[in-house]
Amino acid sequence: MKIWKILSPKVLTEEERPDNITTDTQAKVKVTRVLLTDEELRSFNGSAKLKYPVIPGRFAVGIVGETGTGCVSVEKNTRVYIHDVTPCGKCAQCAAGDTDSCADIQVAGTNRNGYLRDFVVAEESELSPLPASVSDEEALFIGxxxxxxxxxxxxxxxxxxxxxxxxxxxxxxxxxxxxxxxxxxxxxxxxxxxxxxxxxxxxxxxxxxxxxxxxxxxxxxxxxxxxxxxxxxxxxxxxxxxxxxxxxxxxxxxxxxxxxxxxxxxxxxxxxxxxxxxxxTNDYSNNAAAINLLVNKAVNFAPFRLQKRPVADLAQIFASETQKMEKGIRVNYSILNMI
Ligand SMILES: [Zn+2]
Incomplete structure (x- = not known):
């Protein structure tokens, strides 16, 4: 699969990497849209002080293409939000089953790899199926x-x-x-x-x-x-x-x-x-409650007039948007079309 990776500040590369389901509770998701925020721009220009290399992209939606035999909540063609924060699975709280209180929350694109890639393999517990009434654009704001x-x-x-x-x-x-x-x-x-x-x-x-x-x-x-x-x-x-x-x-x-x-x-x-x-900050997310608020149309996103851009232009988008940001011009969120 294809990944977009920041090797070091302002150095973006594209790579091919094989990635397949390894457990029967995993699903392989085709990433369709990623939200581009100022956080991704700070990862690119180095001001976020991350550990490089990193795959950026915190908020993403996609369509399930393949599931392990043990998956029960998603199936082929389920439209999903891929969770932006996930429990570490290793700390004392996680070991005791209290993943909501995880002491080392993993954040996509920050302390673990993000979603600027064509496919993501994830545990089905890290995927939220999307109701038909919630658009991809709205779902990108679940986090x-x-x-x-x-x-x-x-x-x-x-x-x-x-x-x-x-x-x-x-x-x-x-x-x-x-x-x-x-x-x-x-x-x-x-x-x-x-x-x-x-x-x-x-x-x-x-x-x-x-x-x-x-x-x-x-x-x-x-x-x-x-x-x-x-x-x-x-x-x-x-x-x-x-x-x-x-x-x-x-x-x-x-x-x-x-x-x-x-x-x-x-x-x-x-x-x-x-x-x-x-x-x-990166508290454990209540994605189910957030989806419910979107179903109830508690937020009107239309005035944001989110620009949609093809991922093929990513290098150019990163360069021009970080330049704006460095000049002190606040940049608006936009949507990267991954297909
Ligand atoms: Zn934990």
């Missing part, structure tokens, strides 16, 4: 939806709760839509007008520009109570101590993302306000 649901759980969201979401990229946008679905009131903040406009098209009611009037605008929306929870989205480009200024005393601040850049924050305000600081 993102799952992370956002973990954030919502961590915030202890209640009906009518005001939550500031800092960063209107894909994660902040999807999180805000899910907060609305859970009957909370998100206030989405960014410096980028274009991202805020997309958010408004997605049905997010309160979008605020990160400028000198931010605190005043939040006070107006919350009736002077400010927000009881804030979420800072990784790589949003805004100050990491902004949540301390806008969160009410005793509130919760969640830092969320797949990886974090080197950041420093001045803690005094957070300590004076007795804020709870926590992070959600």
């Amino acid at each position: 993102v939806v799952s992370v956002c649901e973990n954030v919502i759980g961590r915030l202890g969201v209640t009906k009518g709760m005001h939550v500031a979401v800092i960063g209107a990229g894909e994660t902040g946008n999807i999180l805000s839509q899910l907060l609305i679905y859970h009957q909370a009131v998100p206030i989405l903040i960014d410096a980028d007008d274009e991202k805020l406009a997309v958010a408004a098209q997605c049905g997010i009611y309160y979008t605020l520009k990160a400028d000198g009037s931010l605190a005043e605008n939040i006070n107006r929306i919350t009736g002077g109570r400010s927000v009881s929870g804030s979420v800072y989205c990784s790589f949003c480009g805004l100050s990491p101590d902004l949540p301390f200024e806008i969160t009410a005393p005793g509130g919760t601040v969640v830092y969320a993302g797949f990886t974090f850049p080197e950041i420093t924050a001045q803690l005094k305000t957070a300590l004076d306000k007795r804020l709870t600081l926590t992070a959600v």
Whole structure:
């Protein structure tokens, strides 16, 4: 099978490698689409500080082509989401059967190989069959939806709760839509007008520009109570101590993302306000709950206008997109067509 591998920063190769089912609970999946995010670009340009070589590609969907004799949940032609995080199977928690609490979660494209390849051989427990009502494009966001649901759980969201979401990229946008679905009131903040406009098209009611009037605008929306929870989205480009200024005393601040850049924050305000600081990153995914939310159309992806590009152009896409990113231009997610 064909794989796209990053040998070292900015060196991409294509290789042929045989890969066949080795146990009767495995299935061989033809990869059809992969989501290209800024994480893949950081793997390519070296800023993610990974161990190379690595096959990038965290989020993928495909069609089962072949199954072992012991497979019960998938069969030939089942359309599936290939799990982006999987338990290690080796740590004490995994050995005790509690894979949800795995101490060494394996993340596709990061500490294990990702899905930029034409076929993936995986245990069927690492594949989620997709309902017909969930499109491939929606299914590529199952991992993102799952992370956002973990954030919502961590915030202890209640009906009518005001939550500031800092960063209107894909994660902040999807999180805000899910907060609305859970009957909370998100206030989405960014410096980028274009991202805020997309958010408004997605049905997010309160979008605020990160400028000198931010605190005043939040006070107006919350009736002077400010927000009881804030979420800072990784790589949003805004100050990491902004949540301390806008969160009410005793509130919760969640830092969320797949990886974090080197950041420093001045803690005094957070300590004076007795804020709870926590992070959600590569937690164990609840893919079934995420699929259910997509079936219920809890997230509107249409305004993202995701560009579809052929994998044959990958080298050129990596080069041009990382160049944009290095210039400080935020890049949008796109979809790689693998067939
Ligand atoms: Zn484990």
